[in-house]
Amino acid sequence: MSAIIVVDAFWGDSGKGKVAAFLAQKHQAAYSVRAGIGTNAGHSILFAAGSEIRTRQLPCGVLHPETQLRVGSGVARAEFALRKARQARDERSLADYTADVARELNESCLRGETIVVEGSQGTHLSLALSDDYPDCTSDNCTAAAFADDVGLNWRHIEEVCLVVKALPSRVGTGPLPLQLTPAEEDRRAIAEYGVTTGRRRRKASGISWPHLETAVLLNGPTQLALTFCDHLDPDVAGARHRSALTAPVQRLIDELETRFNIPVSLCDCGVHFENLIEIA
Known part of the structure; x- marks a missing residue:
């Protein structure tokens, strides 16, 4: 196998890290590599054992012991690490941690190995492709x-x-189609908070099909x-x-x-990594 790219269909916070980790483990990926915007996008994985x-900044595909972690050269880095340097290779303190990532990945694919590319944020936050400018991020967030x-x-x-x-x-x-009120989120016990910022996320009552069609x-x-x-x-929680999939999910x-x-x-049915079910 070659490269698998993991990308969010909407506005982020979809569990991409969990999905990328699962795919890296399943395919025993040679590399798990982070793409997209920098440290403002947090990814997390919670395990049933606690x-x-x-x-x-790093990708989540760390579960297979032989998978090597990389950050792409086009990814924005943390300002505290780079200070005034424009690229990681220009910062002396990072000299021992830089490599020709593009060459490593392409040569890995030529050897028939699998790499998992973990994107950040979401398709509809793309700078040049979103209808919501300026309520978007600083780059495009698509597979390409x-x-x-x-x-x-x-x-x-x-x-x-x-x-x-x-x-x-x-x-x-920025607009969110089918947005729920905070009171409705609380009533349904589905309120969410950002991994990095801790800010409360606004949630929709369902999928906006036009937005998903664009993402596809x-x-x-x-x-x-x-x-x-x-x-x-909620009846599918913990599956x-x-x-164990319920009728609404199916x-x-x-x-x-x-x-x-x-x-x-x-199909992801709960907060734990173990609730990510392979169905195809």
Whole structure:
């Protein structure tokens, strides 16, 4: 296998880190590499045993012991590390931690190894592609942009996994279709807070199909990962097997596959890594 790119369909906070970690472990990835915007995008993984992984700059694909972690050369770095340097190689304190990541990744793919590229934020926060400017980020957040961030030859891209949050959310300003009130979020016990900022996220009552259609058009996914299904239907919370999926979740899976003719390969049914179910 070659490269798998993990990208968010909406406005971020969809559990991309969990999905990327699962794929890196499943395929025994040679490299897990972070693309996208820098440290303002936090990813986290919580395990049933109580341990947790939280990252801001590094990718989450650390579960397979032989997977090497990389950060693409096109990714914005932390200001405290770079100070006035424009690239990591220009900062002396980082000299021992720099490498030709693009060469490493492309040569790995040529050897038939798998790499997982973990994007940040979400498609509809893309600078040049979002309808919500200036309520967007400083770069594009699509599969093509992430490949460019890490210097990946497009011929090595074998899979694009589009992460679809069952009830999309958004932090800060900018429109959110089908937005719930905070009171309704609290009543349904589905309030969320950002990993990095701690800010409360605004949540929608369902998927905006026009926005998802655009995300599919821009990213060309080969598979979908449906996340936060326990917010769609609390009865599915804690599920670890496909047989435990509830009717509302299965209906959404069926609708996604019917609309886009793309398989839903993963279904996330709870807060723990173990609640990510492989269904295709």
